[in-house]
Amino acid sequence: MIWWLETPARARAERQSVADLAERVNWLRGVRWYLSEGAAFAVDFEIEHNGDSIPLTMTYAEFHPNAPPIVVPRDGSRLSIHQYGAGGNLCLEYRADNWETTITGAMMIESARRLIAGERDVDGPELPSAHAVSLGQSVRGSYFRFLLTLPIEERVKAIEAGQSIEIGIAEKHHAETFTVTIAEIDGVADARAWPAGIRETTKRGHAIRLPQAAAMPAATQVSIAELLGGLGLETLREQALADSGEMDLVLASDTEIAHFYAYDGSQKRYFGRSRILKVAAGSRLPEDYAVLSEKSVGIVGCGSLGSKLAAMLARAGVRKFTLVDDDVMFAANLVRNELGAGAAGVHKVDAVRSRLIEIAGTIDVTVRRVALGGQESADSIDSVMSALRACDVIIDATADAHCFNFCAAVAKESLKPFVWGEVFAGGIGGLVARVRSGHEPEPQAARNQINAWCNGHGVPAPLASFSAPYAAPTATGGPLVADDAEVAIIAGHLARLATDVLTRPEDSAFPAPAYAIGLRAAWIFSQPFETWPIELAGSDPWKVEQDPASVAESLALLRELMPTAFDGHDQSSK
Template sequence: MVFNADSERLSGHQYGPSGELCLEYRPDNWELNFTGSMMIESAYRLLVGESAESRGDGVPSAHAVSEGQRLRGTYLRLVIPEVALHLVQAMDDRQLMPIEVDEHYYGDAAVAHLTMLGSDGDKIWQQSKPVSAATNYKGTAIRVPRGIMFPGPAKEEDLALVLKAAGLTTEFPDWPPATYLLVDDDTAWLAMVFRKTDGDVRHYGYSTFVADAGQRRLPTANSALADKRIALIGCGSLGSRTAAMLVRSGARKLELFDDDILAPGNLVRNELDWRGVGAHKAKVLRARLLEIAPDAKVTVQIVNLGGQESSEWTATALETISNCDLIIDATADATVFGLAAAAARFRGRPMVWAEVFGGGIGGIVARSRPEHDPSPDVARRQILKWCDDQDIEWKMPSQQVNYGVLQTGQPPMIADDADVSVIAGHLARLTIDTLRGGGSQFPAPAYAIGLSEGWIFTAPFDTHPINYTGTDGWGAGSCPDEVKLKELVSLLFSEQDQDANRFS
């Protein structure tokens, strides 16, 4: 490395005033045959090439700085979508436009998001509030005359010149801060200014990060998910992980059903964190999903399906479930499964479900689609028979139970977040494949997935497809005059589940 002993900036290819010179021989291409004299020669070529006195014509640059490198020394950040930037850049010179900015503090940075151009009565552009707890500021965008550029965050003297040219006052308020978006030909710079009680003016200039509108990270086929209404029963580890994956994959309409409270012990296998401890899982999960996708529509019903619950509440929940485009059971509870299956049969809705085996040895993911598979309850019985037909004794470590809705007095399941996340990932993939429609990439409707050696699994990634027979069972529980689900629920509660489900 070559430094200047006087700790002053010698070159534009230098890491800070006292930093090393960026030479032809760098960490990304260094080889053992490079010598100290070669480094000195390179430094000489750099300085002479940049020196006006030596009439250097400049030096070729391979200096590519990432956004992370560019912003790592900054604390104040502005995030502006590319489409919004183009709109404000198209304004006439010195034109003014009302704006709104949301700011929050996270990850050692104060991040401001441009959320609206124009006013409530005349919106030019708007995006959903990215962070619900952010502070909202109203301000003004100013189109700097074309040809004037800011090399970095707008300094106090830059702002004063722009305000004067635009005919705006520099009598800044005590609070909230005056907020300005200075727009040049290249980008836009945010500045916030306020006057302290002693009369001193505080000026804050934000570095800009432009969010690329054309950066597509999802398959085109996933666009079908946005309009599909998904019922998710169970917001525990499996359900919460699956819901987050679905929203990240493009799902925007979810109905959540759970009555459980988030406890500290849940955090080892849950999408949620300490902020939600003591609150209902479903409501905290809703908040989490809106953090991922602020434009999502997520509703919650705090109901104990299959438990000691009002028949009216249960019927209301099941009616909502039956009206969704797809039903997910993430509880591994036999009674809940029976109710969800009845709702699926009632209106012919596809259903997917999954279970994680205690001990972290694996799990099962499955689905049932009208006209393709038998109804969920028939499919479940066929899966149980398939398990019995393996003719291998099911061995579980002592004091372990299967994953799902644990009843009072049962010990916790021993399976870590990685185990649950793998099964949740497969459940999400099966859900996405079902909602997309058309041809499926899954040749079988159900799979037993191994995460470690045990039972039928010889090693991690040992996967066994499970095929059904027939497509019957979908007519059960419905009739031409559409039996009310309230009557269906009463019927279900009066019957006993005859299946000996070892996974529930």
């Protein structure tokens, strides 16, 4: 709806406020209201100052009064330094960052007059500037960007004046932006602007510390060659003057660091200067998450739930994974999976591995294309279970009872924490659980208690089915299907249980070991986000030490199976 038709009283009030201003001051002339192209409410006016007449146009925004009008020079000129380019709108006192609906067009005109007078009155007070530009605003037109970390900046500035050292350059092209950084300097590569291991191109370059008071050169072949010649760097000078070839120079002066580059364009060799982006130091993760980089996580199931869980744990700092799944990614899986369309036709474990590398760079991921609990050879199952046993936590994201049995057996035998979860049929909610030896009952007992808790509500639990784990029939006959957001919520809860058990193995932040989380009004849930904690009885250690009689029996069996191992070692004499 056009605002001035929907709220004609406001439109009349705007016209009246400008008319009142014109009667009150002698510098406002030529007021003319009209509808511009697109039926926008607009007014032409002129501001008189020191004998000059400055023609302006104010066009009201489509969403007025919830957005500010636009004031521009009517002749398309560059009127002020507080202006978005030649012919662009003026940056006045009232802008998008401080706009209120009580501000009128008359107030905008008065602000425009103060801007003009403030810049043209030489003897007047300096015009204050409130122009604040975010980093994103400042670089959105810069497609060549150089990322500079504080440690790298300090090392470049520490180079002896007039000297050049060879450096390693990493560059990548992503989302229509070409980004460069120093990957190695002085043989050290511990201060990169992005993690090693992602898709990038590496090459050699040079970092040069300019002499004191030396100025940065222009981004031209001649200027750069003259600078290098003046420093006595003849080899680099000849490289700069060559007709072709890539070149990367990082120059440090007393006041700034700059990155110059050369590459072969379609018609000629091109020289340019990247926009420097300084990388903020510090971590955005909780301090206790630092231990996650040393932890190993085993995830069985890399479907919708497992793929999201793996990505979340990688972002949390986990750098070692064992992924188990035999399934293949197809386009139909895109509605819920962490993976993208490019993974279609690929084993999910392989595609998730690539996704984790894309997130975290260098990362240790073991993949097993095995259906744990499926029709696999005994050797394969035994090998996968051995790999899971080496992990610090085992996670079952399959919602499959057969797979649960194998995971539970590994957890119980190795005394490793076990975490599992599933999205309820139809996406009405989900279940997450965690058990630890000495704190909660062993996995099978815990699962039986959770099933009993679900059945105890008198309504069958909406546990996922193996054939359609995310769908459930409705009264209308159509299926109710879990969407990506619903799966992501359960994956987030599952990730929190996993990070908690790794960072706080003895002192969990979760008072209950299992939770049923509602996402719709169904089953026992009266509303979305209703959460039911599930208490579990029993906290005895999962394994009991062998008594002397059992140890003796084990030795006797071993002697029967490996008699030669005991030759010369008569146990009965001891």
